[in-house]
Structures are given as C-alpha cells and as structure tokens.
Amino acid sequence: MDPLSIAASCLTLITAVGNSTRCITNFVVSCRDARQDLTATSHELSDLDMTLHILKDDTEASGPNHLPEDLRQRICDIMGNCYSVLVELEALLKKYDGAGLDRAARWALSGRKDAEKIRSSIEAHKGALGLVVEATTLQVKFNG
Incomplete structure (x- = not known):
C-alpha cells in the first residue's frame, strides 16, 4: 500500500464524513428530538475530518518509503472499517427518516x-x- 493510496483513501473518507454530516443535519432538521443525541456524533465527525486532512497531508508530503508496509496496511484497514461505520450511520438515519408522529418515539426507544x-x-x-x-x-x- 503506497502513500498515494493512503491519501486517496483519506479523500474518500473525507467525502464520506461530509456526507454523514449533511445526513445528520438534514435528519435533525426533520426530527428535532434527535438533536441532542447527534450533536456528539457531529463533533466526532468534525474531529475525524481534521485528523484525516492531517494524515492526507502527511502521506502526500512523504516519500514512498515513509511508513512501514504493515503500518500502511493497518491505516487502510482502519479507514475501511471507519467507512463502514459511516455507511451504518447513514442507514440508521434513513431508517428513522420520514413523516410520522411515531418517529420521535421510535427514535427515543432504539434510535438513540x-x-x-x-x-x-x-x-x-x-x-x-x-x-x-x-x-x-x-x-x-526519526528518519528525517
């Protein structure tokens, strides 16, 4: 796994973080009862976005042998797993999206x-x- 692949994975995950943030915003606008529950998630996404930008910048600036291969593979594994979590978040929000008076109750019972x-x-x-x-x-x- 070369550093450019890590940078490309960072870009993919940065885009997914942006999409998840928009999904949260749209969901909270339509289901105000979820606002308090999703504020912490929004903060985590913001911090994750910043971390990904730093990692992307570091890997783009480094040479091809900047990181050991096993670390590069672990980085990509972590990012792949994180992407799956973001997909899960969007699926959760879609599950509770839509009209209905029972949405707030369903959110309180299990969505939260x-x-x-x-x-x-x-x-x-x-x-x-x-x-x-x-x-x-x-x-x-150490190497520089």
Missing part, C-alpha cells in the same frame, strides 16, 4: 441507543487514526 454505539465507534476510529498521525510524525522525525 444505536446512534450512541455508532458515535462510540467513530470515536474509536478517530482515536486510532490520531495515533497513526502521531506515529507518522515520529517516523518523519
């Missing part, structure tokens, strides 16, 4: 809990990618 699990997963992926950013910084200092 599912959204918290997804938020927690996004936070974990963000943390893992944050550690990757720190590792790449150390690698540059």
Whole structure:
C-alpha cells in the first residue's frame, strides 16, 4: 500500500464524513428530538475530518518509503472499517427518516441507543487514526 493510496483513501473518507454530516443535519432538521443525541456524533465527525486532512497531508508530503508496509496496511484497514461505520450511520438515519408522529418515539426507544454505539465507534476510529498521525510524525522525525 503506497502513500498515494493512503491519501486517496483519506479523500474518500473525507467525502464520506461530509456526507454523514449533511445526513445528520438534514435528519435533525426533520426530527428535532434527535438533536441532542447527534450533536456528539457531529463533533466526532468534525474531529475525524481534521485528523484525516492531517494524515492526507502527511502521506502526500512523504516519500514512498515513509511508513512501514504493515503500518500502511493497518491505516487502510482502519479507514475501511471507519467507512463502514459511516455507511451504518447513514442507514440508521434513513431508517428513522420520514413523516410520522411515531418517529420521535421510535427514535427515543432504539434510535438513540444505536446512534450512541455508532458515535462510540467513530470515536474509536478517530482515536486510532490520531495515533497513526502521531506515529507518522515520529517516523518523519526519526528518519528525517
């Protein structure tokens, strides 16, 4: 896995983060009861976006042997898993989208809990990618 593939994966994930953020905004506009529940998820997405931009910049600026192959593969695995979580988030929001007086009740009964699990997963992926950013910084200092 070369650094350009990591940068391309970052771009793909940055786009997915933007789409998920828009989905949250649109959902909250139509289901105000979910606002408080999804605010933390929006913050996690914002932090993830920033981390991805830093990682993308670092990998684009580095040479082809900047990171060990096993670390490059782990980075791509983390990003692939994170992408799946974002797809899951969008599916959850679509599940509760639409008209109906029972939407708020359904959200309160199970949507809120599912959204918290997804938020927690996004936070974990963000943390893992944050550690990757720190590792790449150390690698540059050590090799540079």
